[in-house]
Amino acid sequence: MSRIFITGSTDGLGRAAASVLIGEGHDVVLHARTLERAAALSGLALDAAAVVIGDLSSAAETRELADQVNNIGRMDAVIHNAGVFLEPSRSATADGHATTLAVNTLAPYMLTALIDRPDRLIYLSSGLHHAGAGSLRDIDWTGRQWNALQAYSESKLQVTALALTVARAWPEVLSNAVDPGRVPTKMGGPAAPDDLELGYLTQTWLAVSNDAAATVSGGYWYHRQRWEPAAEARDLAFQDQLTERLAARGTCQSR
Numbered sequence: 001m002s003r004i005f006i007t008g009s010t011d012g013l014g015r016a017a018a019s020v021l022i023g024e025g026h027d028v029v030l031h032a033r034t035l036e037r038a039a040a041l042s043g044l045a046l047d048a049a050a051v052v053i054g055d056l057s058s059a060a061e062t063r064e065l066a067d068q069v070n071n072i073g074r075m076d077a078v079i080h081n082a083g084v085f086l087e088p089s090r091s092a093t094a095d096g097h098a099t100t101l102a103v104n105t106l107a108p109y110m111l112t113a114l115i116d117r118p119d120r121l122i123y124l125s126s127g128l129h130h131a132g133a134g135s136l137r138d139i140d141w142t143g144r145q146w147n148a149l150q151a152y153s154e155s156k157l158q159v160t161a162l163a164l165t166v167a168r169a170w171p172e173v174l175s176n177a178v179d180p181g182r183v184p185t186k187m188g189g190p191a192a193p194d195d196l197e198l199g200y201l202t203q204t205w206l207a208v209s210n211d212a213a214a215t216v217s218g219g220y221w222y223h224r225q226r227w228e229p230a231a232e233a234r235d236l237a238f239q240d241q242l243t244e245r246l247a248a249r250g251t252c253q254s255r
Contacts, residue, residue, distance in 0.1 A: 002208050003049065005029040005075045005118075007056065007111070008082025010040045013124070013180055016200040017079060017207075022047045026208060029072055031065070031082065056082055056107035057093045059250065066114035077120040077207040080108040080159070086148040090141050097249065098141045100148075104155035109162055109246040117173060122206050123163040125156050125177040125220065130230045132157030136241050140249070160220060161233040161242050167218035168239070174215060177229065178202050179222045198223040 004021055008014040009030045021028050027049035032038035038051050045051050050072050054065030069075065083104045091099045097106060108123055132153035138144050139158075141151060163177035180199030202224050205214050213224075220229035232238050 001026055002076035003027040003029070003073065004077045004079065004207055005031070005052075005069050005115070006079040006081055007031045007107075008033075010037045013200045013203070014079070014081035015041075015044065016197075017081065017203045018048070019044060020200065020204050021208065024204075024208070029069060029075070057097075057099050057102045059095045059102075059106070059110065062107050062110050063114060066111055069111075070114075070116050074116045075118040077122065078111070078115060078118050079122045079124075079203050079207055080111065081124050081203065082107070083124060083155075085152055087151065088148065090146045095249075098151060100151045100155050101140055104152070105158040105162070106246060106250055108159055109243075110250045112162070112166060113250070117170065119173060120207055121163070121166055121173060121175040122203050123159050123175075123177045124203070125160045125163070125179050125229075126153075127179050127181070127222070128153040129156035129160050129179075129233065132230065133232055136238070136245055139242075139245050157230060157233055158242055158246075160229050161235075161239050162246075163220075164218055164229070164233055165239040165243055168236075171217070174206070174217045176206050176217065176219045176221060177233075178206065179220065179227070181222065 004026055006014050006018050009018045010032045018028050018030055030041055030048045030051045032053055033055050035053060038053060052065055052068040054061040056062055084100055087100050093099055093102045134154045160177045163175050166175040202221050205224060219226045
């Protein structure tokens with residue numbers, strides 16, 4: 001039995017992954033953005049180990065969320081599933097960041113640093129990360145005209161690079177990125193062509209399986225197959241520059 005924390009588990013891939021893991025007998029800590037969103041968990045929450053609350057667009061709430069998780073106890077795995085897709089505008093957060101950067105990149109970075117180090121980390125990427133090549137000088141979109149799709153693609157390149165950075169920095173932790181494909185969730189839309197089940201089962205497999213194929217680190221996965229991520233995500237200089245920029249914005253200390 002493993003203890004697993006899943007961000008963004010009120011619906012979509014996160015909820016599906018949580019349901020599977022709970023069904024297998026694992027202790028799953030669910031996450032909702034607000035108390036109102038937590039109500040949507042309904043019966044799933046009754047079988048979960050706990051439900052934690054925090055808005056990932058807020059640095060203060062993200063820090064508080066990490067405290068809530070640590071107070072429950074050390075996690076065996078953390079699945080960084082939460083994300084936003086096509087934000088219609090830069091829509092700055094209370095901390096002044098673009099919401100896409102705050103939720104998709106900065107929050108996983110902060111939670112990675114602040115949550116007691118687990119054995120396994122899984123970060124939700126996207127095939128669109130291949131289109132995410134962009135200047136880290138304007139990571140927060142303060143100088144460029146807003147482009148929602150490009151911002152999303154860049155955030156997924158960044159979180160893929162983060163997964164590979166953690167794999168390099170923490171060799172004792174299995175850190176991987178997962179592309180679930182374009183699946184029929186609220187984000188993907190009902191006409192999305194990819195297999196929803198394989199989208200979330202890849203996450204759960206990497207979180208708990210003892211199969212030799214699943215107990216590796218530094219991978220980019222699509223439907224339980226290891227694929228090549230964008231070259232920029234693998235570039236050590238890009239990884240280091242990304243970490244520097246996120247550290248300047250997150251101002252958190254690693255555990």
